[in-house]
Amino acid sequence: MNARPKREVVVPGDLLDDKGLRPGSGTYVLDGKVYSSLLGVKNIRSNYVNVIPLSGRYLPQTADTVVGKIIDIGPSNWLVDINAPYPAPLHVNEVPWRVEFGDTARFLRVGDVIMAKILMMDETNKIQVTMNDSGMRKLQGGHVIEISYSKVPRVIGKGGSMIQMIKSMTDCRIFVGQNGVIWIEGELENVLVAAKAIQMIDEEAQSSNLTERVKEYMEKALPASEQADIQE
Amino acid sequence: MDSDIVMVDDKGKRLDGRTADELRPMKIEAGVLSNADGSAYLEIGKNKVLAAVYGPRECHPRHLQNPTRAIVQCKYNMQSYSVGDRKRPGPDRRSVEISKIISEALEAVIQVELFPRASIDVYIEILQANAGTRCAGLTAASVALADAGIPMRDLVPSVAVGKANGHLLLDLNKEEDNYGEADLPLAIVPKTNEVVLLQMDGHMTREEFGTAMEMGVKACHEIYEMQKDALRRRYSTEADEQEVEE
Numbered sequence: 001m002n003a004r005p006k007r008e009v010v011v012p013g014d015l016l017d018d019k020g021l022r023p024g025s026g027t028y029v030l031d032g033k034v035y036s037s038l039l040g041v042k043n044i045r046s047n048y049v050n051v052i053p054l055s056g057r058y059l060p061q062t063a064d065t066v067v068g069k070i071i072d073i074g075p076s077n078w079l080v081d082i083n084a085p086y087p088a089p090l091h092v093n094e095v096p097w098r099v100e101f102g103d104t105a106r107f108l109r110v111g112d113v114i115m116a117k118i119l120m121m122d123e124t125n126k127i128q129v130t131m132n133d134s135g136m137r138k139l140q141g142g143h144v145i146e147i148s149y150s151k152v153p154r155v156i157g158k159g160g161s162m163i164q165m166i167k168s169m170t171d172c173r174i175f176v177g178q179n180g181v182i183w184i185e186g187e188l189e190n191v192l193v194a195a196k197a198i199q200m201i202d203e204e205a206q207s208s209n210l211t212e213r214v215k216e217y218m219e220k221a222l223p224a225s226e227q228a229d230i231q232e
Numbered sequence: 233m234d235s236d237i238v239m240v241d242d243k244g245k246r247l248d249g250r251t252a253d254e255l256r257p258m259k260i261e262a263g264v265l266s267n268a269d270g271s272a273y274l275e276i277g278k279n280k281v282l283a284a285v286y287g288p289r290e291c292h293p294r295h296l297q298n299p300t301r302a303i304v305q306c307k308y309n310m311q312s313y314s315v316g317d318r319k320r321p322g323p324d325r326r327s328v329e330i331s332k333i334i335s336e337a338l339e340a341v342i343q344v345e346l347f348p349r350a351s352i353d354v355y356i357e358i359l360q361a362n363a364g365t366r367c368a369g370l371t372a373a374s375v376a377l378a379d380a381g382i383p384m385r386d387l388v389p390s391v392a393v394g395k396a397n398g399h400l401l402l403d404l405n406k407e408e409d410n411y412g413e414a415d416l417p418l419a420i421v422p423k424t425n426e427v428v429l430l431q432m433d434g435h436m437t438r439e440e441f442g443t444a445m446e447m448g449v450k451a452c453h454e455i456y457e458m459q460k461d462a463l464r465r466r467y468s469t470e471a472d473e474q475e476v477e478e
Contacts, residue, residue, distance in 0.1 A: 037383040
């Protein structure tokens, strides 16, 4: 899209810098030199060398918005699967409802999908999530797809341009979690088109002109009646 | 062991036509399985090995968790059809040992302290065996780990050096292994030349051991280049295809 420097794929152990740049994420230092610890793309930003991962598990950051699925219920908490290496408990104090002890299953059941925020992730990697924040809620109906978390910024696009385009063209409601889990709701045909478009972004995230090609794909794939609606 | 097979002829060629310090033809491909977090397929000579990586993920059973770092759990498994006579399936003394040493070799490079209480699971399947499968398995596993996006200090190439008919030979094949005098599998961290796996069976003199180590380390660096190439290829082909499209 914008003029980027040539992307350089690095593998673990590759030398990134030995001239005083500071080590950023996905790197480590040995004998004063910065090496990559990940398979990813080298990126230099304000004196820091980073490696942007091409794959890997989602590691939660405090205040991330994620889409998760309830996998277990306790008397005073739920366990949410957010695709992280660790279980993410949701305590009854962190939901917008008043829940009696032992009454948790009345509010969220196993299999329900929720939007939640990472309340904190401490240094021992213990996670807590909360729904006490604006926009956090139980997602009813809809479809859930998963992509690699490192492609989320691409799906959202610059200032939300990509996701806005997909939403308006397919007339779907879409929530993208930072963990790479995406919830889509709308007419089944349109949902399928949106899901396919997002998968396309996931697979081809590295290429330029992606927005154009996703648009082209959706124009072809959407039923003609929708097209008319959009043009109006 | 004495046998009348000539392991190295007077031209210095081996049974399969290689010279003493030549690797078997090798092929590595990263990202071959879609359900695992990372994977790699490797062929070296007649060996065929598949490695799959899951995690980091919550460690079960809980008592194995380490509150300060992740643990690496490797399972090395030979398929029953991987050898000439059908191998009885399931873990045996040998595969449990190999699983353990490969886990420890990988733990030396993975940044395990980033994922306390988690487990990184590595599954190595030997589809076809022709001597040197533990080295092939470890080489494939380290590519699969990188493909899974797991932070690690370096890749781990591995190779065996052996002795047959009094000659030191790199990367033994089945015949050389069975009728030879010694076998020395080793794995290194190429950046520092640290040794992370070293075993030996049979006999070698001290001088031979030194030479064998040198041959092995040199070959590991060759394999290292192939590992890096396999990982780069996985993503550069994608980019190339897209350029053609545009």
